[in-house]
Amino acid sequence: MDHHALSGRPSSPTATPLHDLAAWLETITPVHTVGALAAEVTGISLSTQRIQSGDVYAALPGARAHGADFAGTALAAGAVAVLTDPAGAELLPAGTAAIVVDQPRHVLGKVAARIYGEPAQAMQMIGVTGTQGKTTTTRLLEDGLEAVGITGAVIGTVGTRVAGTDIKTSLTTPEAPDLHGLFALMRERGVSACAMEVSSHALVLGRVDGVVFDVATFLNLGRDHLDFHTDVDDYFAAKASLFTPGRARRGLTNLDDEFGRLLLERATIPMQTFSIRGPADWQAVDIELAGDGTSFTVLGPDGLRFPARVPVPGAFNVSNTLAAIASAAIAGLDAGLVATGIGQGPGVPGRLEQVDAGQDFVLVVDYAHKPDAVEAVIATLRPLTDGRVIVVLGAGGDRDPGKRPIMGAIAARLADVLIVTDDNPRTEDPAAIRAAVLAGTGDGSAEVVEVGDRRAAIIEAVRRAAPGDVVLVAGKGHETGQEIHGEVHPFDDRIVAREAVAGLAAR
Structure with missing residues (x-):
């Protein structure tokens, strides 16, 4: 694979004359230019480490330093100009070509889209937001698109896939310049539909600026990211901003969630609804839960009715699947075919992923690391056994500490x-x-044990499991590393669980 694809960019980008870019930007915001705008632009980056020859370097003010302090490095790496604010312009090396605007972050998404030739307009864009289920919904959508014969792409927590190929990205939603570069790569690869997780951070920080989604889908809202948002209302307002004409054309919301119902009043675009509990535009009925997945019937608008299946257990995954099917339908795709594709797909990495190493109990790895998710996943696994449910659980550092005792209690x-x-x-x-997680466990009926070392904890859970029990290793799911004191050590719950079973068998 060429290095452009590895960097998440097209291999033959379009070139835009710098003076054309400045003239276009002048139609949005007052622009002041410095130096000769003679060069042609083929890309844009916020990071000096990701600069490629022909790029504009976006030098934004930061908490500790100004991006313009590093302009020399960017120019040496091949940047042909700098986009910055008046304070940044003062810091640039003499003779640097620069486009100066008052608030460069506010125009960054639109500038990136313009440089790459508005690539998001070349495909159906489906944006999915919500506290739980974004990854599952977008990954299931990818399976469904494939079944309809559509070249698809997905962007989110488990990484980015373009036409079936994994591409490394660092954030759930990449920064705007990287995002539009990815869209341009997708267009080059023939992608005609992209399903994308849209986090509240991405909306507030402008990472999805320059994109108007064809369909925006709201799943639910629970306690999360309260280290970033002041409170739940602030968090909801961030999510709701996706359902406005500047960001999306049509919307879909979950009537089973109180914030989903509230969104119907707040949204300023045409909306459809889905529910697994009662009347909605899109309904799941005749739900039959099983250990290896769930089958149900979809009722859609205009008397539409067809069978569906999700290859992952749990009622909440019926909701996620219904959201995926309805989103595809609103985007103009064949809902029945998409449903068939989802039912035949492999499921989602690290989401209720069963580890089968020949043991006589059920062993599941799941990404649940928030209160709602922990509750949902244990409730899903409980009916799968007449025996015991054994849970391995921790909480992440440097994140909302308030949820730790809540998770322990659940x-x-x-x-x-x-x-x-x-x-x-x-x-x-x-x-x-x-200690914070343990502080919440006092009123529970479970036997509670503390084993700090994660590998030892997984081994202990497997050692305790009797035939027919269910062991859940929660919190990290698809992750392949464990971050301790700023260093990431290789660690995959699925591999460690498999090794624990093998070690048990060897004794």
């Missing part, structure tokens, strides 16, 4: 055995995080 109430361990402690003291 797991201690719903599990039979709870092993509290480390998740990604990041820069915090692991023992202090475990």
Whole structure:
């Protein structure tokens, strides 16, 4: 694969004369130019490390330093001009070509879209937002698109896939310049529909600026990111901003969620609804839950009716699947075919992913790392056994500490055995995080054990499992590393769980 694809960019980008770019930008905001705008632009980046020859370097003011302080590095790497604010313009090396605007971050998405030739307009864009289920919904959509014979792409937490090929990205929603570069790569690869997770951070920080989604889908809202948003209302307002004409053409919302119902009043675009509980534009009925997935019937507008299946257990995954099917239909695709594709697909990495190493109990790895998700996943697994549910759980460091005792309380109430361990402690003291989780477990009925080392905790859970029990290793799902004191060590719950079973068999 060429290095452009690895960098998430097209291999033959279009060239835009700098003076044309400045003249176009003048139609949006007052522009002041410095130096000779003679060059042609083929890309844009916020990071000096990602600059390629022909790029505009976007030098934005930061918390600690101004991006313009690093302009020399960007120019040496091949940048042909700098987009910055008046303060940044003062810091540039003499003779640097620059486009100066008052608030460069506010125009960054539109500038990136313009440089890459408005690539998002070349495909159906489906944006999915919500506290839980974004990854599952977008990955299921990808399976569904493939079945309809559509070249698809997906962007989100588990990474980015373009026409079936994985591409490395660092954030759930990449920064605007990287995002539009990715869209240009997708267009080059013949992608005609892209399903994308849209986080509240991405909306507030302008990462999806310059994109108007064909369909915006709202799943639910629970306690999350309260280290970033002041409160739940602020968090909801961020999500709701996606359902406005500047960001989306049509919307879909979940009537089973109180914020989903509230969104119907707030949204300023045409909306459809979905529900697995009652009347809606899109309904799931005749739901039959099983250990390896769920089958149900979809009722859609105009008397539409067809069978569907999700290859992952749990009622909440019926909701996610229904959202995927309805989103595809609103985007103009054949809903029945998409449903067939989802039913035949492989499921989602690290989401209720079963580890089968020949053991006589059910062993599941799941990404649940928030209160609602922990509750939903244990509730899903409970009917799969007459025996015990054994849960391995920790909480991440440097994230909303308020949810730690809540998660401990939920797991201690719903599990039979709870092993509290480390998740990604990041820069915090692991023992202090475990203590916060343990503090919530007092009223629960589960036997609670503390095993700090995550590998040892998984081994302990497997050692305790009797035939027919269910072991859930929660919190990290698809992740392949564990972050401790700022260093990421290789760690995959699925591999460690498999090794634990093998070690048990060897004894």
